[in-house]
Amino acid sequence: MAENERSFYFALCVATKGEQTRDAILEGALKLASRVGLEGLSIGMLAEELALSKSGLFAHFGSKETLQLRTIEYAAERFAELIVKPALAAPRGEPRVRALFEATLRWPVLVPQPGGCLFVSAAVEFDDRPGPVRNRLRDYWRQRVSFFAGAVRKATEAGHFRRDVDPDQFSFEVDGILIAYHFASRLLDDPKADERAHRAFDALVSAARPSRR
Amino acid sequence: MAENERSFYFALCVATKGEQTRDAILEGALKLASRVGLEGLSIGMLAEELALSKSGLFAHFGSKETLQLRTIEYAAERFAELIVKPALAAPRGEPRVRALFEATLRWPVLVPQPGGCLFVSAAVEFDDRPGPVRNRLRDYWRQRVSFFAGAVRKATEAGHFRRDVDPDQFSFEVDGILIAYHFASRLLDDPKADERAHRAFDALVSAARPSRR
Numbered sequence: 001m002a003e004n005e006r007s008f009y010f011a012l013c014v015a016t017k018g019e020q021t022r023d024a025i026l027e028g029a030l031k032l033a034s035r036v037g038l039e040g041l042s043i044g045m046l047a048e049e050l051a052l053s054k055s056g057l058f059a060h061f062g063s064k065e066t067l068q069l070r071t072i073e074y075a076a077e078r079f080a081e082l083i084v085k086p087a088l089a090a091p092r093g094e095p096r097v098r099a100l101f102e103a104t105l106r107w108p109v110l111v112p113q114p115g116g117c118l119f120v121s122a123a124v125e126f127d128d129r130p131g132p133v134r135n136r137l138r139d140y141w142r143q144r145v146s147f148f149a150g151a152v153r154k155a156t157e158a159g160h161f162r163r164d165v166d167p168d169q170f171s172f173e174v175d176g177i178l179i180a181y182h183f184a185s186r187l188l189d190d191p192k193a194d195e196r197a198h199r200a201f202d203a204l205v206s207a208a209r210p211s212r213r
Numbered sequence: 214m215a216e217n218e219r220s221f222y223f224a225l226c227v228a229t230k231g232e233q234t235r236d237a238i239l240e241g242a243l244k245l246a247s248r249v250g251l252e253g254l255s256i257g258m259l260a261e262e263l264a265l266s267k268s269g270l271f272a273h274f275g276s277k278e279t280l281q282l283r284t285i286e287y288a289a290e291r292f293a294e295l296i297v298k299p300a301l302a303a304p305r306g307e308p309r310v311r312a313l314f315e316a317t318l319r320w321p322v323l324v325p326q327p328g329g330c331l332f333v334s335a336a337v338e339f340d341d342r343p344g345p346v347r348n349r350l351r352d353y354w355r356q357r358v359s360f361f362a363g364a365v366r367k368a369t370e371a372g373h374f375r376r377d378v379d380p381d382q383f384s385f386e387v388d389g390i391l392i393a394y395h396f397a398s399r400l401l402d403d404p405k406a407d408e409r410a411h412r413a414f415d416a417l418v419s420a421a422r423p424s425r426r
Contacts, residue, residue: 035341115341124337127399128248128328138400145401172397172409173416176389183392184385186340187351188358196385203386207420 025050025057026074027112029067034113038068038122038133068133075118076140078111084147093158094205097151101201104178105194116186120179145171152208161208170208177201238263238270239287240325242280247326251281251335251346281346288331289353291324297360306371307418310364314414317391318407329399333392358384365421374421383421390414 028050033041042064047054061067083103090099103110108117115121119141126134149167156165177200184193241263246254255277260267274280296316303312316323321330328334332354339347362380369378390413397406 037338116337121337123396123400124329124334125250127396134400138402141396142401166412168405169409169412172393173390173413175396176391176393176413177386178389179392179396180385180389183336183340183354183388187336187347188355189351192381196382199379199382200386200389203420207416 023074025052025060026070029071030075030078030118031112031114033068033071034108034115034118034121036115037125038071038118039125041068041071043067065131065133069136071118072122072133072136072140075111079107079144082110083107087151093155094160094209097148097155098201098205100148100151101174101178105181105197116182120182145175148174155208159210162210165208170204173204174201177204236287238265238273239283242284243288243291243331244325244327246281246284247321247328247331247334249328250338251284251331252338254281254284256280278344278346282349284331285335285346285349285353288324289356292320292357295323296320300364306368307373307422310361310368311414311418313361313364314387314391318394318410329395333395358388361387368421372423375423378421383417386417387414390417 025046029041029046032046032049036045043057043061044054046052046067047057057067061070083100087096087099087103090096107113119137122133122137123141126137146168149171152161152165152167152170155161156163156167177197180200181193181197184190184196190196238259242254242259245259245262249258256270256274257267259265259280260270270280274283296313300309300312300316303309320326332350335346335350336354339350359381362384365374365378365380365383368374369376369380390410393413394406394410397403397409403409
């Protein structure tokens with residue numbers, strides 16, 4: 001490892017600069033995994049992409065699986081920061097449910113994923129491969145869905161949604177809209193994908209509101 | 214190529230027996246692609262899986278891309294035969310829309326795809342790879358969605374659904390339910406995935422029915 005490489009990896013362990021370096025590496029890993037798949041992501045390929053030495057990256061991550069896990073965790077951190085945190089600034093209730101939906105729809109753009117949402121592609125790759133990567137993905141996905149359900153529950157508490165709205169069912173259906181949007185925009189080249197996703201979400205929200213009497 | 218191999222490939226060109234052989238090869242390709250991905254599917258791997266000679270399979274398909282295209286076409290044929298055809302036996306209108314939904318939900322079981330629906334996984338792999346495989350997938354997916362929309366249109370003509378129901382929007386939302394079911398059952402291990410998919414579909418159908426006055 002060259003001297004500048006050494007200090008580069010040393011920086012990984014030091015406060016702010018180290019975090020920046022770590023983030024730059026993981027941001028590269030996320031972009032790359034979005035394009036070639038989380039399974040396609042290798043330490044060698046990432047080293048080439050970032051013009052770093054393979055041995056240096058290997059010394060840091062230790063294994064391809066660790067790189068995969070760190071990439072998922074990084075994506076989840078960014079999701080929390082750029083999707084969840086701003087949505088929490090919206091007023092509790094229907095506005096926050098909507099803010100969460102809107103931000104999630106734009107997530108692969110807000111945190112650049114040129115091959116589309118990493119979680120969708122990684123889920124397809126790992127759903128039938130038991131192990132730590134699948135577990136991490138599943139736990140993260142469950143957490144995201146249940147966070148959304150929590151926002152729906154608060155919308156009911158605020159009187160924006162009816163008492164008989166099932167938050168988990170609502171969250172399942174929103175997930176469907178988000179993934180249908182993913183496929184319609186990315187594979188079907190459907191110019192109406194965004195409009196369709198919004199119409200579906202609006203219908204769901206309308207149906208959840210207390211009926212006017 | 215051994216003599217029995219030669220007659221095996223010769224059989225591919227002859228009526229019924231040839232079709233059976235072709236179907237057996239493509240059924241194996243579909244199963245394998247469902248597990249390892251359409252991009253992971255190679256002539257060598259398929260030859261090993263089916264205990265056939267690689268050179269024989271290569272002589273037949275010519276290239277990995279042709280194998281991928283034939284596998285998609287075979288899946289589409291089976292979908293037409295085992296999902297669409299039986300659904301057409303259901304009475305036109307809401308019953309047929311429901312029959313199509315139910316059969317599509319069971320599609321990866323009706324035509325064994327141990328790694329889940331090939332179209333979902335292949336879409337994720339190929340949505341950002343321009344070329345004949347992506348085009349074939351996109352065309353097939355559009356065709357399926359627009360066939361579903363046609364059934365919805367007929368449900369309106371039959372008076373089962375309201376005049377202002379948008380068939381393409383309905384079809385987009387059903388697609389969302391089907392894909393959400395795919396992820397909830399395969400990655401999230403959600404024991405309620407099937408129940409949730411049905412509740413979502415029922416709500417969509419209820420909302421489409423003419424209001425009683």
